[in-house]
Amino acid sequence: MNTVWFWVLGAMLTAYAVLDGYDLGAGVLHLMVARDDPERRIVLNAIGPVWNGNEVWLIAGGGMMVVSFPKLYAAAFSGFYLALMLVLWLLILRGVSIEFRSKIDNPLWRSLWDTGFFAGSLLLALLLGVALGNVIRGVPVGADGYFQGTFAMMLNPYALLIGLTSLLVLAWHGSAYLRVKTEGELLRRVTAVSNALTWASLVFVILATLGTFAASSTLASNYRHHPAAFAFPLLGAVGLAGGILSRGPDHEKRAYRFSTLTIIGLLLAAAMTIYPNLLISTVNPDYSLNIFNAASSPAAQRDALIANLAGMLAVVVYSSYIHRTFQGKVRLGEHGY
Amino acid sequence: MSSAVFASRIQFAFTVMFHYLFPVLTMGLGFFIALYSTLELKTGNERYGKAAQFWAKIFAINFALGVVTGIPLEFEFGTNWSSFSTFGGGVFGQTLPMEGVYAFFLESGFLGMFLFGHGRVSRTLHWISGMGVAVGSLLSGYFIVATDAWMQHPVGYELAQDGTVHLKSFWAVLLNPYVGWQYVHTINGALLTGAYVTGGIGAFYLLSNRHPEFARLAVKTAVIAGVILAITQAFPTGDQNGKAVARYNPVKLASMEGLFRTQRGASLAIIGMPDTQHDRLIDPINVPKILSYLAYGDFSAPVEGLDSYSRELWPPVSLTYYTYHIMVGLGTLFIGQMLIGLFLLWKRKLASSRWFLWTLMLAVPFPYIANEAGWTTAEVGRQPWLVYGLLRTAAGTSHTVAAGETVFTTLGFAGIYALLGLLFLVLVGRVIYQGPEGET
Numbered sequence: 001m002n003t004v005w006f007w008v009l010g011a012m013l014t015a016y017a018v019l020d021g022y023d024l025g026a027g028v029l030h031l032m033v034a035r036d037d038p039e040r041r042i043v044l045n046a047i048g049p050v051w052n053g054n055e056v057w058l059i060a061g062g063g064m065m066v067v068s069f070p071k072l073y074a075a076a077f078s079g080f081y082l083a084l085m086l087v088l089w090l091l092i093l094r095g096v097s098i099e100f101r102s103k104i105d106n107p108l109w110r111s112l113w114d115t116g117f118f119a120g121s122l123l124l125a126l127l128l129g130v131a132l133g134n135v136i137r138g139v140p141v142g143a144d145g146y147f148q149g150t151f152a153m154m155l156n157p158y159a160l161l162i163g164l165t166s167l168l169v170l171a172w173h174g175s176a177y178l179r180v181k182t183e184g185e186l187l188r189r190v191t192a193v194s195n196a197l198t199w200a201s202l203v204f205v206i207l208a209t210l211g212t213f214a215a216s217s218t219l220a221s222n223y224r225h226h227p228a229a230f231a232f233p234l235l236g237a238v239g240l241a242g243g244i245l246s247r248g249p250d251h252e253k254r255a256y257r258f259s260t261l262t263i264i265g266l267l268l269a270a271a272m273t274i275y276p277n278l279l280i281s282t283v284n285p286d287y288s289l290n291i292f293n294a295a296s297s298p299a300a301q302r303d304a305l306i307a308n309l310a311g312m313l314a315v316v317v318y319s320s321y322i323h324r325t326f327q328g329k330v331r332l333g334e335h336g337y
Numbered sequence: 338m339s340s341a342v343f344a345s346r347i348q349f350a351f352t353v354m355f356h357y358l359f360p361v362l363t364m365g366l367g368f369f370i371a372l373y374s375t376l377e378l379k380t381g382n383e384r385y386g387k388a389a390q391f392w393a394k395i396f397a398i399n400f401a402l403g404v405v406t407g408i409p410l411e412f413e414f415g416t417n418w419s420s421f422s423t424f425g426g427g428v429f430g431q432t433l434p435m436e437g438v439y440a441f442f443l444e445s446g447f448l449g450m451f452l453f454g455h456g457r458v459s460r461t462l463h464w465i466s467g468m469g470v471a472v473g474s475l476l477s478g479y480f481i482v483a484t485d486a487w488m489q490h491p492v493g494y495e496l497a498q499d500g501t502v503h504l505k506s507f508w509a510v511l512l513n514p515y516v517g518w519q520y521v522h523t524i525n526g527a528l529l530t531g532a533y534v535t536g537g538i539g540a541f542y543l544l545s546n547r548h549p550e551f552a553r554l555a556v557k558t559a560v561i562a563g564v565i566l567a568i569t570q571a572f573p574t575g576d577q578n579g580k581a582v583a584r585y586n587p588v589k590l591a592s593m594e595g596l597f598r599t600q601r602g603a604s605l606a607i608i609g610m611p612d613t614q615h616d617r618l619i620d621p622i623n624v625p626k627i628l629s630y631l632a633y634g635d636f637s638a639p640v641e642g643l644d645s646y647s648r649e650l651w652p653p654v655s656l657t658y659y660t661y662h663i664m665v666g667l668g669t670l671f672i673g674q675m676l677i678g679l680f681l682l683w684k685r686k687l688a689s690s691r692w693f694l695w696t697l698m699l700a701v702p703f704p705y706i707a708n709e710a711g712w713t714t715a716e717v718g719r720q721p722w723l724v725y726g727l728l729r730t731a732a733g734t735s736h737t738v739a740a741g742e743t744v745f746t747t748l749g750f751a752g753i754y755a756l757l758g759l760l761f762l763v764l765v766g767r768v769i770y771q772g773p774e775g776e777t
Contacts, residue, residue, distance in 0.1 A: 049454070085416070092757070096401060096405060100398075296504070300428065303507035318446060322446050325454065325458060335452065
């Protein structure tokens, strides 16, 4: 049951990274690729009907963490206190930027929220990666299972490398999404940026992989004991290779599928790196929080799994339906942003 | 109480109270949008469709603020209340992910469809989306009230050896006897707020001679719904919720009523000032025996006073007492005002009685105050417990987070929320100014 929950959480956060990832990526790029108001509206309307639902994956994932591994939730959230508050404020900035921009038709007003959307998306994509880097590398968890994070500790070179990788891969993923949703001159510009980001992602994923070999204390033994898990990094490699082969016109949908595959592969590979730990202690490996000592009771885990998986089945069905309803190129109309 | 605990309490109180200003209208307005959409689908009358579209514009702005101010609250369980999460995450946490899985996905997914789907989806599907949003928002209320109810009246758990609680019964937590009436009372309060907001904006249009057809519909709907909701707010929902408090949190009831001494046939204080120095109510106006009747259905039943509890187990008496009396006082005025409105509607003078329209317009802030006051009663009245009888509030915070950090982030929230509040008023003000005929 503990292992099942580890992978359920991994799946929830991966789904969040894939889904909110493309709208974060779109936010990172929209100042660069969309030059005038109609183009920026196309970018916003491309994510408009779905971005809010995408963010729910993070909220639901957080709730699942409380119920399955309460000690992890308690230690990680209080330990990364100031960083998480920054994440909250960025989520607020980004959310209101998307919603408020269209409400007043004034160039100054719209520039203001365009910048908010860009800055919020950029910093979130970066910070989520920094957080992931610290989870892989470990934090100074003490004997009581808690730690106190400082900015100097959190912004270590390895975590920054993962942060940059996250930013570039999500920007690439966002560009792949926008290739599917745009046309004409805008599509041409998006494709050019996407092309560059594909290569940049490849370089940084290789660097991040090498960095992880150096920074992680658990990687080698985990993959030695579970050789089947090599499928995950392989999945990421296939995604990147496919992305490089899908740069040309007429391959928009394929490129998006490959960037999705890359994110899934990389995040599952990262999860495998720390398994069965949840928060590795850099002070003493015995203090690490893992899927056993951070877990709630077996009954709590079992009932929460049944209750939420049933609901998630329905969510997957109607979310796919909603995504399908809005598929295809964006046309500006009377309704929307 | 240490300053770190106090800082975390202030932060949670501030962020949750600011947050609740929005979902209360999300739930309330969602109901009226669903009502108008249904009427449009059934009658084919375009004015219902127009009304639904206009309210949806305000709903969208309100919803966005509800979302962005809601996320911090879930985070705060971990950031500032990590000992509480460790203590009971497996039990009270059952309802948290379910709120996301069963309510937020529904709400946000179908809101996208509702707002962006015009012309792209069929009329029936558009109507279903509207219903999905309304149902989602009402469901999210259930899960979060159930989470709160576990803190008011913990059930379905067993104490473990390590001092935490383990889940014993999932269904006991989900169907906590405390949830039922508290939830209905909460939702009823939200719907009443929706009635006041729609009615108040309608009254504004009538008073300024704009959009008369739209405004008459809004005021009429608000008064009819408002009469029913104002009455059900007091009886049965408020009454039954009060009985649950009497049964499960008697010391909270004693604070709410300012009852310092245990009495048989206890009287109900309509007004009066609690004096915790001398343990008495100053200048009370009492109605004999009514409190015993309201709490236990028996005019001579004994009601426990604060003297039955050691002083360190008392909640802050004055705050609990005043917020409760503000809620009940406002609730009584709502009933009176809506009954007058119904009388005018019956006399066919509703749209022309300018004095009444003025009172309806100016009343818009008051249901918000009543909702906030009611929740303050519920949460402050639970003190000094975080989980009633199990975990003290002082023991629930994060010891790795310093008071200064929480003060700093609280100031950050205060600044951001002041801006958000201002933007909300400006943007909703513009929508109201442009009116239902205005361009998008």
